[in-house]
Amino acid sequence: xxxxxxxxxxxxxxxxxxxxxxxxxxxxxxxxxxxxxxxxxxxxxxxxxxxxxxxxxxxxxxxxxxxxxxxxxxxxxxxxxxxxxxxxxxxxxxxxxxxxxxxxxxxxxxxxxxxxxxxxxxxxxxxxxxxxxxxxxxxxxxxxxxxxxxxxxxxxxxxxxxxxxxxxxxxxxxxxxxxxxxxxxxxxxxxxxxxxxxxxxxxxxxxxxxxxxxxxxxxxxxxxxxxxxxxxxxxxxxxxxxxxxxxxxxxxxxxxxxxxxxxxxxxxxxxxxxxxxxxxxxxxxxxxxxxxxxxxxxxxxxxxxxxxxxxxxxxxxxxxxxxxxxxxxxxxxxxxxxxxxxxxxxxxxxxxxxxxxxxxxxxxxxxxxxxxxxxxxxxxxxxxxxxxxxxxxxxxxxxxxxxxxxxxxxxxxxxxxxxxxxxxxxxxxxxxxxxxxxxxxxxxxxxxxxxxxxxxxxxxxxxxxxxxxxxxxxxxxxxxxxxxxxxxxxxxxxxxxxxxxxxxxxxxxxxxxx
Amino acid sequence: xxxxxxxxxxxxxxxxxxxxxxxxxxxxxxxxxxxxxxxxxxxxxxxxxxxxxxxxxxxxxxxxxxxxxxxxxxxxxxxxxxxxxxxxxxxxxxxxxxxxxxxxxxxxxxxxxxxxxxxxxxxxxxxxxxxxxxxxxxxxxxxxxxxxxxxxxxxxxxxxxxxxxxxxxxxxxxxxxxxxxxxxxxxxxxxxxxxxxxxxxxxxxxxxxxxxxxxxxxxxxxxxxxxxxxxxxxxxxxxxxxxxxxxxxxxxxxxxxxxxxxxxxxxxxxxxxxxxxxxxxxxxxxxxxxxxxxxxxxxxxxxxxxxxxxxxxxxxxxxxxxxxxxxxxxxxxxxxxxxxxxxx
Numbered sequence: 001x002x003x004x005x006x007x008x009x010x011x012x013x014x015x016x017x018x019x020x021x022x023x024x025x026x027x028x029x030x031x032x033x034x035x036x037x038x039x040x041x042x043x044x045x046x047x048x049x050x051x052x053x054x055x056x057x058x059x060x061x062x063x064x065x066x067x068x069x070x071x072x073x074x075x076x077x078x079x080x081x082x083x084x085x086x087x088x089x090x091x092x093x094x095x096x097x098x099x100x101x102x103x104x105x106x107x108x109x110x111x112x113x114x115x116x117x118x119x120x121x122x123x124x125x126x127x128x129x130x131x132x133x134x135x136x137x138x139x140x141x142x143x144x145x146x147x148x149x150x151x152x153x154x155x156x157x158x159x160x161x162x163x164x165x166x167x168x169x170x171x172x173x174x175x176x177x178x179x180x181x182x183x184x185x186x187x188x189x190x191x192x193x194x195x196x197x198x199x200x201x202x203x204x205x206x207x208x209x210x211x212x213x214x215x216x217x218x219x220x221x222x223x224x225x226x227x228x229x230x231x232x233x234x235x236x237x238x239x240x241x242x243x244x245x246x247x248x249x250x251x252x253x254x255x256x257x258x259x260x261x262x263x264x265x266x267x268x269x270x271x272x273x274x275x276x277x278x279x280x281x282x283x284x285x286x287x288x289x290x291x292x293x294x295x296x297x298x299x300x301x302x303x304x305x306x307x308x309x310x311x312x313x314x315x316x317x318x319x320x321x322x323x324x325x326x327x328x329x330x331x332x333x334x335x336x337x338x339x340x341x342x343x344x345x346x347x348x349x350x351x352x353x354x355x356x357x358x359x360x361x362x363x364x365x366x367x368x369x370x371x372x373x374x375x376x377x378x379x380x381x382x383x384x385x386x387x388x389x390x391x392x393x394x395x396x397x398x399x400x401x402x403x404x405x406x407x408x409x410x411x412x413x414x415x416x417x418x419x420x421x422x423x424x425x426x427x428x429x430x431x432x433x434x435x436x437x438x439x440x441x442x443x444x445x446x447x448x449x450x451x452x453x454x455x456x457x458x459x460x461x462x463x464x465x466x467x468x469x470x471x472x473x474x475x476x477x478x479x480x481x482x483x484x485x486x487x488x489x490x491x492x493x494x495x496x497x498x499x500x501x502x503x504x505x506x507x508x509x510x511x512x513x514x
Numbered sequence: 515x516x517x518x519x520x521x522x523x524x525x526x527x528x529x530x531x532x533x534x535x536x537x538x539x540x541x542x543x544x545x546x547x548x549x550x551x552x553x554x555x556x557x558x559x560x561x562x563x564x565x566x567x568x569x570x571x572x573x574x575x576x577x578x579x580x581x582x583x584x585x586x587x588x589x590x591x592x593x594x595x596x597x598x599x600x601x602x603x604x605x606x607x608x609x610x611x612x613x614x615x616x617x618x619x620x621x622x623x624x625x626x627x628x629x630x631x632x633x634x635x636x637x638x639x640x641x642x643x644x645x646x647x648x649x650x651x652x653x654x655x656x657x658x659x660x661x662x663x664x665x666x667x668x669x670x671x672x673x674x675x676x677x678x679x680x681x682x683x684x685x686x687x688x689x690x691x692x693x694x695x696x697x698x699x700x701x702x703x704x705x706x707x708x709x710x711x712x713x714x715x716x717x718x719x720x721x722x723x724x725x726x727x728x729x730x731x732x733x734x735x736x737x738x739x740x741x742x743x744x745x746x747x748x749x750x751x752x753x754x755x756x757x758x759x760x761x762x763x764x765x766x767x768x769x770x771x772x773x774x775x776x777x778x779x780x781x782x783x784x785x786x787x788x789x790x791x792x793x794x795x796x797x798x799x800x801x802x803x804x805x806x807x808x809x810x811x812x813x814x815x816x817x818x819x820x821x822x823x824x825x826x827x828x829x830x831x832x833x834x835x836x837x838x839x840x841x842x843x844x845x846x847x848x849x850x851x852x853x854x855x856x857x858x
Contacts, residue, residue: 319745341747352745359745361738363804372735373746379728410804426746 020083022047022211023068023099023180028077030063030235037063039235040077045180050202050212052222052243055232056255056473061215064232065182068213069101070094081180098179102186107169110158115140117157118171143171147201163194170201181205182213187221188306199225217304219248219510231255252506263450264478265457267497271295275465276316276348276434281325281336283308283315287489289325293434293465298456300480300497301469303509308489309469310353313436316467317350318343330433344373347433351423351440353469355416359423362412366404366422367393369411373426396425400455417448424455435459437468441475453479473502487511559800559811563818570825577828585706591820592709593618593772594787594794598812599720600764601791602798605807606724607757608737609664613653613672615788617762618769619781620679621646625695625770626688626779635695643766649675650762654755672788679781689778699774709771716764721809733757737806790819793843818843 021044030038038060045051055061066072068079070088079086081097088094108117118140119125125135140153149167151160160168166186173181183202187195202225206212214226222229223243230240231254239254277292285308293299303309314320315336316327322336329346340350352358360369371378371389378388393407400421404414411422420440427435440456441449456466456479470476476483480497485508492508570578577583597614604611621642628638649671656667701708724730732753735743744750768787773779797818798811822843826836 317745339749340745341749344747350745357739358741361735361742363806364734364738368731368734369742371731372743372748375728375731375748382728383726384728384731 019046021045021080022082023213024080024083025064025068025074026078026080028064028067028074028079030067030072030075036235038067038074038077040237041232041235042237043068043230043240045211045213047179047211048206048209049227050206050214050225052226052229053213053215053232054219054222054229054251054255056471059232059255060235061232062184063235065101065184065213065215068094069099069182095176095178098177099182100173100176100178100180101182101184102166102169102173103184107165108157108160110156112157113153114144114151114155114157114160114168115153117168118143119175120172123172123175139175140171143174146174147171148204149201161194163190163198166190166198167201170205174205178210180211180213182215184215185217185306186214187216187218195221217510219251222251223248248510248512249503252503252510255506263453265454267298267481268296268457268461271297271463276327276329278316279326279328281312281315281327282323283311283320284323285489286312286315289486289489289491291484291491291494293467295433295463295465296460298460298466298468298479298481300476300483301467301486302471302473302476302483302505303486303492305471307486307509309486310438312486313350313438313467313469314352316343317348317436319350319352344430344432347431349373349427349430349432349435351420351427351435351437353438353442355419355423355442360411360419363410365408366397366402366411366414367407369422370396370407370426370429374429377429392429393425396422396429399428400425401451415444415448417444417451420444420448420452424452428459432464434465434467437466439470440468441470441472473505476505477501485509559797559814559818563814563821566818566821566825570821570829573825574828578825583824583828585710587820587824588710589707590824591816592707592713593768593775593784594790594819595713595813595816596716596768596771597765597784597787598791598794598816599717599809600761600768601795602807602809602812603720603724603733603757603764604664604761605795605799606737607733607754608740609657609754609757610668610792611653611664611758611761612668612788613649613675614761614765614768614791615785616672616675616679616782617646617649617765618772618784618787619779620649620675620682621766621769622773622779622784623679623682623688623781626691626773627682629691629695630688635692638695639770642770643763646762646764646766646769647759648762650759650765651755653762654758657758658751658754676782676785683779683781685781687778687780691773691777691779696774696777699771699776709775712767712771716767717809717813720764724809729753729756734806790840793840794819797843 024044026042028038028041029036041060041064043053043064053061053064063072067074068088070091070093073089079088081099086097088097088099094100109120115137116124119136125132125139137153144151144167147167147170149164149171151164151167157165157168170181186198190198202212202214206227214222216222226243228240228242229246229251231238231251233255271294273295274292275295275297277290279290281289285306287308289312291299301309301312311320315322315325318338318340325336327334327336327343327346327348329348332346334342334346338346356362361372367389370393371384374392375384378384378392390407396402397404397407402414402418402421402425404418411419414422437456441452444452456468460466468479470479477497477500482494483497483500483505484494485492485505487509488511492511495504495508567579597618600614601611624645625638625642628641629635633641653668653671656662656671657664697708699709703711724733732743732748735746735748736750736753740750769784772784776783794815795807795812797815798809798813799805799807801811801814802808819840822839823836826839
């Protein structure tokens with residue numbers, strides 16, 4: 001399958017019969033802190049086509065888009081605009097060359113009018129330093145007319161619906177004569193009718209000769225809208241193909257990575273004693289989720305970004321306010337929205353997703369970080385004991401083999417893996433019944449990853465229930481006993497990890513299997 | 515940001531052994547000069563204090579470091595030290611309090627008015643402390659529970675509190691306070707004025723609180739990273755409420771002592787201490803490596819302000835010039851402080 005896809009990618013290289021691409025990235029390499037985000041990615045979009053860019057989280061799509069729009073500079077490789085080699089040192093440089101990306105969240109300024117939003121910045125018609133309002137309104141109206149939109153020009157950005165915001169952003173791109181439009185998950189917050197409107201606009205722009213790059217996790221939409229598609233995996237371009245000659249199943253299996261290696265320790269035997277039951281948990285993006293986890297079990301949670309998997313963990317941990325729901329842990333019921341302190345007391349601890357902004361205080365010492373979640377244990381009558389802080393830190397550093405000069409070293413000076421171990425030490429010192437981990441191995445090296453998988457197994461063997469969210473399928477399958485897959489805030493399925501494979505999990509994640 | 519600088523560090527050090535590539539060698543050179551800069555920067559505030567003392571000693575060798583003048587400086591800064599202590603608590607948590615000066619004035623006014631109203635000194639002082647506590651509590655509720663920004667909330671309470679102080683004093687200066695009250699601000703023990711002792715004791719208490727108590731650890735954690743603190747189970751709202759409440763109470767102590775020292779109470783007599791307290795804390799933040807508010811540093815900041823003001827005074831520089839210089843010091847402090855943050 002893969003070999004076959006690669007062959008097609010190579011056959012797609014520019015030759016005389018094919019029109020010159022409007023925008024092209026060839027053999028782009030990008031490293032962050034020595035980790036390859038892109039390893040020779042290639043991508044091209046022609047004028048007058050809608051081209052889908054697909055891949056799992058971490059496949060390199062976002063990095064590639066950021067390079068195409070001047071946010072990141074490539075370490076190697078070439079970008080061509082209409083066949084000419086170009087460099088985009090800034091977003092503005094890319095914009096001047098007619099390459100514009102629209103991001104869902106940042107599309108309009110909420111405090112200014114639609115007309116101003118459309119003709120923002122350099123496009124604002126002015127003379128002698130004064131804004132020429134009549135010209136501005138006229139041009140804004142004309143641009144919206146091209147999109148068949150009737151949005152009041154005086155409305156504020158804040159009053160617009162999500163689809164109107166997207167339309168305003170598209171109009172702004174047209175105002176700059178953008179020849180290449182890049183849309184990143186434009187339909188994430190749109191209703192079906194709004195999606196149809198947007199698609200109509202995108203099709204008419206395509207017919208006018210605009211090149212459109214469409215990034216989405218929603219494969220049905222891709223197959224409805226797009227002309228060609230490119231699939232990336234692990235920073236490489238795996239396949240570029242006409243949509244008409246491909247299928248959703250082919251795309252999913254192309255996106256899938258290798259089989260899990262021997263990074264993962266063998267599974268243990270979970271007990272049947274229930275460690276925690278979650279009933280009807282409901283939050284902003286989580287809708288009536290119920291499940292339970294046994295003592296000694298590792299429950300993986302998968303799903304696409306935005307499916308509510310991280311929010312579910314945060315709701316359980318009390319880090320985010322639940323609308324309704326209940327948690328039964330250790331035989332006692334705790335209402336939802338009890339707060340982090342109470343959940344910790346009940347034996348539920350969270351290792352959060354963003355280590356550097358949520359897990360550790362970077363300019364504080366290892367021992368102070370570990371003591372933070374254990375203030376009661378290191379104090380009597382409101383007074384902390386320096387020796388107990390040192391003890392609890394020494395123990396955590398020894399148990400987790402944290403590599404540091406000593407407990408007083410600042411956490412900011414440690415490697416990502418060791419920082420993650422500090423977060424773990426902090427929470428494990430509370431001896432939780434249920435340990436929640438959000439992306440437990442993000443941004444850490446393979447050696448430490450293996451250590452963390454072993455640690456998770458050891459905790460489970462000692463009776464702790466571990467619930468871990470991961471966007472890496474091999475990790476989910478390798479470390480878990482069971483896997484719960486989320487889709488649009490609900491449980492799409494719970495499967496035993498032994499019988500799970502990437503395709504099954506992805507089909508749940510995309511809402512294809514029930 | 516923070517980590518990337520430490521990354522460049524390690525790289526710089528590794529390159530030292532290679533030193534083939536001219537660009538990299540240049541980076542190493544830049545690295546070592548940056549280290550020198552950092553030493554100057556971190557020691558800068560203390561060095562500045564020593565230089566100031568040296569300068570004024572050189573200018574006025576017979577008077578500046580005499581016992582009487584040093585005692586004078588300590589006496590002059592004792593109230594500011596107390597208010598700056600209050601400001602330090604709030605700034606450790608990552609907030610700040612514009613109302614400390616106004617609160618101290620109001621507390622002094624309340625104590626004075628009540629004593630003139632034939633209440634006993636004890637009752638008057640307790641009432642004044644309660645008023646300070648209450649203002650702090652209001653700040654805390656507005657900021658921690660109603661999510662107002664510290665700037666807006668304390669600016670608003672400052673405005674109202676100044677108004678209240680005018681109401682209490684009916685716009686006049688209240689004097690004729692009982693001598694036993696004035697003795698709190700003017701009396702001496704071992705030939706050193708009492709406010710100096712109060713300032714030392716209060717500073718020690720705040721220092722110990724910040725360092726050795728659970729609430730102190732929580733305050734530090736919140737100031738370090740509020741989200742990490744929250745996810746570690748810290749009740750962030752309650753801890754912030756306590757910080758503002760305590761700051762109000764400590765400001766009231768400062769205001770009562772100021773009224774006792776002056777033997778009178780006017781509506782805005784503590785107002786200057788607000789800006790000076792912020793300046794002192796900022797100066798103090800440049801003293802320690804992490805760049806966080808800390809009581810030791812604050813006291814160095816207070817000393818700089820006190821020495822500066824006293825030195826310029828005995829050199830006969832007029833008060834308006836002193837005001838200009840104080841503003842410049844604040845700018846220097848904030849600049850130093852931000853340079854330091856950028857270094858991290």
